[in-house]
Amino acid sequence: MTTDASVPARRTRLTPEREQELYEAVIELLREVGYEALTMDAVASRTRSSKATLYRQWKSKPELVVTALRCTKPAHAPVDTGSLDGDLHAMAAGFGDGSEVDTSLIRGLSHASATSPDLAEAMREHLIDPELAGLRQLLTRAADRGEIPQDNPAADFMPHMMLGAVITRRLLEDVEVDAAFMHRYIDAVVLPALGFRR
Amino acid sequence: MTTDASVPARRTRLTPEREQELYEAVIELLREVGYEALTMDAVASRTRSSKATLYRQWKSKPELVVTALRCTKPAHAPVDTGSLDGDLHAMAAGFGDGSEVDTSLIRGLSHASATSPDLAEAMREHLIDPELAGLRQLLTRAADRGEIPQDNPAADFMPHMMLGAVITRRLLEDVEVDAAFMHRYIDAVVLPALGFRR
Numbered sequence: 001m002t003t004d005a006s007v008p009a010r011r012t013r014l015t016p017e018r019e020q021e022l023y024e025a026v027i028e029l030l031r032e033v034g035y036e037a038l039t040m041d042a043v044a045s046r047t048r049s050s051k052a053t054l055y056r057q058w059k060s061k062p063e064l065v066v067t068a069l070r071c072t073k074p075a076h077a078p079v080d081t082g083s084l085d086g087d088l089h090a091m092a093a094g095f096g097d098g099s100e101v102d103t104s105l106i107r108g109l110s111h112a113s114a115t116s117p118d119l120a121e122a123m124r125e126h127l128i129d130p131e132l133a134g135l136r137q138l139l140t141r142a143a144d145r146g147e148i149p150q151d152n153p154a155a156d157f158m159p160h161m162m163l164g165a166v167i168t169r170r171l172l173e174d175v176e177v178d179a180a181f182m183h184r185y186i187d188a189v190v191l192p193a194l195g196f197r198r
Numbered sequence: 199m200t201t202d203a204s205v206p207a208r209r210t211r212l213t214p215e216r217e218q219e220l221y222e223a224v225i226e227l228l229r230e231v232g233y234e235a236l237t238m239d240a241v242a243s244r245t246r247s248s249k250a251t252l253y254r255q256w257k258s259k260p261e262l263v264v265t266a267l268r269c270t271k272p273a274h275a276p277v278d279t280g281s282l283d284g285d286l287h288a289m290a291a292g293f294g295d296g297s298e299v300d301t302s303l304i305r306g307l308s309h310a311s312a313t314s315p316d317l318a319e320a321m322r323e324h325l326i327d328p329e330l331a332g333l334r335q336l337l338t339r340a341a342d343r344g345e346i347p348q349d350n351p352a353a354d355f356m357p358h359m360m361l362g363a364v365i366t367r368r369l370l371e372d373v374e375v376d377a378a379f380m381h382r383y384i385d386a387v388v389l390p391a392l393g394f395r396r
Contacts, residue, residue, distance in 0.1 A: 110369055111309035120372065128370060153386035157363075159370050161387060164362015165355075167369075171308055172326065172357050174318065188351035189359060193391040 022047050026068035035112035062119040066126045078134040084142035088186045096178030154193040161190050220245050221266035233310035260317040264324045276332040282340035286384045294376030330357055352391040359388050
């Protein structure tokens with residue numbers, strides 16, 4: 001394996017493979033020490049790269065961490081199944097297939113973000129906003145098909161309903177959320193609150 | 199102010215006032231340094247009591263912290279207003295009147311509880327279970343009055359709906375939950391999901 005440290009700064013251009021390697025190392029470190037204790041020094045040392053390279057490419061620790069999270073978690077643009085209940089259950093099916101680890105990472109980051117405005121902003125921009133946009137799309141399609149009322153006030157709380165279930169499952173029952181739980185929750189809470197009808 | 203340190207251990211019996219003083223000091227320390235960094239030494243020093251006294255009375259740090267939280271937050275047994283929407287809106291009205299601070303404390307504790315089984319257990323027993331029992335009572339009364347179906351599956355998710363709203367409000371919109379938000383959420387999500395009818 002080559003190291004960046006020996007390469008003059010201006011010539012360094014990370015390959016996508018090398019970037020991915022760095023992201024995985026960041027996630028590994030996050031799991032080991034948590035966000036607060038994670039330093040750019042530790043990332044540089046673990047990945048045998050220079051701190052200059054890290055800062056040039058990612059500017060700051062919050063940016064590096066959030067990009068790493070975004071690029072290592074499986075992408076899931078919401079599927080268009082043609083119906084709201086189909087879309088939501090397709091989304092639910094993605095829970096519990098290894099995403100448990102992400103959940104605990106994100107919990108740790110949420111905690112850290114309460115005291116780090118930079119991290120909070122990076123999380124919002126790179127993790128939360130894309131999810132919210134996906135949910136909005138899915139509801140717009142449902143309203144256009146006449147499956148839910150155009151002006152149902154519950155639509156504004158869609159993010160709270162979905163994210164709330166994920167977070168509270170662990171907090172209240174001490175288990176990570178899985179697909180079975182999300183399927184039940186969607187049928188019992190989300191669809192009725194939205195006034196869904198086929 | 200007298201100090202415990204000078205009093206022989208077996209004679210020490212804390213007065214309710216002295217207990218309250220200790221609890222307030224623990225909360226103060228929690229806010230200053232967080233759960234992980236809070237030590238029994240620091241509590242002893244801040245409250246000018248002996249560690250022996252603290253351990254005799256509370257056995258462990260998780261127990262002391264959770265008891266302090268429980269005994270300093272305003273008690274709120276769910277009110278019986280005679281209707282489900284009345285009960286829930288009465289509960290909502292309690293948000294935002296200074297409980298913001300508790301919210302951030304509890305967020306910090308939730309994070310800590312993920313790595314401390316003792317804290318998780320103490321939180322469950324002293325903070326979460328009493329809340330859940332209150333919610334169950336309120337739903338049973340509503341079902342007995344015929345306001346909601348006896349077997350509505352959403353009832354099982356009542357705790358997730360309520361706690362989820364509180365937690366995600368901050369996470370998604372970066373503001374603490376307040377009464378106005380909870381009133382809207384109850385009308386838009388909770389009551390429709392429960393199939394409420396007057």
